[in-house]
Amino acid sequence: MFPKMLFVVTILLSFFCVKNTSQKVPVTVYYESLCPDSRKFITTQLYPVLQTNVSKWVNLTLVPYGKSNYTQEADNEWKFFCHHGPFECHGNKIQACALHEIENSVPTPNNYAFNPVTLAFINCLMNKTSKNIDGYDFPIGECAKTANVPNYVSIENCANHTVGSTYLAALGEQTHQFQKTLISVPTIVFNNRYDKQESTDASNFFNQILCKYITQPLEECQNHGLTLKASLLLLTLTFVHFVF
Ligand SMILES: *[C@@H]1O[C@H](CO)[C@@H](O)[C@H](O)[C@H]1NC(C)=O
Numbered sequence: 001m002f003p004k005m006l007f008v009v010t011i012l013l014s015f016f017c018v019k020n021t022s023q024k025v026p027v028t029v030y031y032e033s034l035c036p037d038s039r040k041f042i043t044t045q046l047y048p049v050l051q052t053n054v055s056k057w058v059n060l061t062l063v064p065y066g067k068s069n070y071t072q073e074a075d076n077e078w079k080f081f082c083h084h085g086p087f088e089c090h091g092n093k094i095q096a097c098a099l100h101e102i103e104n105s106v107p108t109p110n111n112y113a114f115n116p117v118t119l120a121f122i123n124c125l126m127n128k129t130s131k132n133i134d135g136y137d138f139p140i141g142e143c144a145k146t147a148n149v150p151n152y153v154s155i156e157n158c159a160n161h162t163v164g165s166t167y168l169a170a171l172g173e174q175t176h177q178f179q180k181t182l183i184s185v186p187t188i189v190f191n192n193r194y195d196k197q198e199s200t201d202a203s204n205f206f207n208q209i210l211c212k213y214i215t216q217p218l219e220e221c222q223n224h225g226l227t228l229k230a231s232l233l234l235l236t237l238t239f240v241h242f243v244f
């Protein structure tokens with residue numbers, strides 16, 4: 001009897017341990033700062049969904065570059081051409097800089113695989129950037145306040161200088177390595193595997209697509225995980241019944 005009991009306990013333990021070894025789902029978003037579809041996706045899908053418990057199960061990579069291209073000039077400066085014009089290049093640089101600078105003052109919390117403050121800042125920019133008579137206003141100061149970013153002048157400085165171009169060029173490389181020219185913007189990739197239909201679906205139903213990859217039982221995933229867990233538990237109980 002005792003060895004059998006031990007066996008069952010082992011099974012039950014391994015069942016509960018599955019939970020703790022669950023991996024965070026890699027999610028990569030390729031987008032651009034002035035693209036209406038990118039703004040809609042980030043402000044109505046990505047950001048709201050990542051305010052819920054699913055956020056701890058996501059390894060988010062933001063790539064604000066889109067359908068741009070660039071050349072490197074002789075004087076070590078870069079020349080960018082962006083899908084929605086030169087102001088978009090500046091907007092992309094601000095976000096490229098935010099991805100580096102915010103981490104220095106507000107590091108990513110231990111249980112996260114992305115910086116929630118950086119995401120809040122970028123969400124605010126995507127929401128609040130507005131047209132003016134000369135071009136566009138990027139409300140860096142206002143969004144720093146909204147997202148509790150302490151060092152926003154360093155973001156502005158970075159975006160105004162070569163360092164911002166260097167960061168943006170690196171995002172360009174990352175984008176070109178993924179696709180020579182992006183097929184659509186935004187592009188959303190789960191588990192580092194691109195699926196065109198899934199990317200399109202995720203731009204409107206981000207939570208549903210994400211939940212396909214989350215094995216954790218979460219209310220936000222409408223028990224997708226629970227169903228699996230429940231059937232595993234049932235299987236175990238049946239087994240216990242059978243053994244004894
Ligand atoms: C870069 O983009 C600009 C504007 O979209 C386009 O005219 C140019 O041909 C592109 N250059 C390369 C090398 O793709």
Ligand SMILES: *[C@@H]1O[C@H](CO)[C@@H](O)[C@H](O)[C@H]1NC(C)=O
Nearest residue numbers: 023024026059060061112113
């Ligand atoms: C997130 O993904 C990156 C690769 O894109 C990896 O280096 C990193 O370890 C991952 N982080 C976690 C916590 O899973």
Ligand SMILES: *[C@@H]1O[C@H](CO)[C@@H](O)[C@H](O)[C@H]1NC(C)=O
Nearest residue numbers: 039040043044126127128129
């Ligand atoms: C910004 O966010 C507010 C509140 O969520 C929303 O009502 C508004 O439509 C958004 N604006 C843009 C341009 O996304």
Ligand SMILES: *[C@@H]1O[C@H](CO)[C@@H](O)[C@H](O)[C@H]1NC(C)=O
Nearest residue numbers: 153154155156157158159160
């Ligand atoms: C960056 O450039 C913008 C626009 O040219 C300017 O308004 C701003 O003051 C500059 N910021 C810094 C920190 O240099």
Ligand SMILES: *[C@@H]1O[C@H](CO)[C@@H](O)[C@H](O)[C@H]1NC(C)=O
Nearest residue numbers: 052053054217218219220221
């Ligand atoms: C979300 O997480 C909090 C704390 O981690 C927990 O108390 C709450 O029950 C969770 N909600 C759902 C819907 O899973």
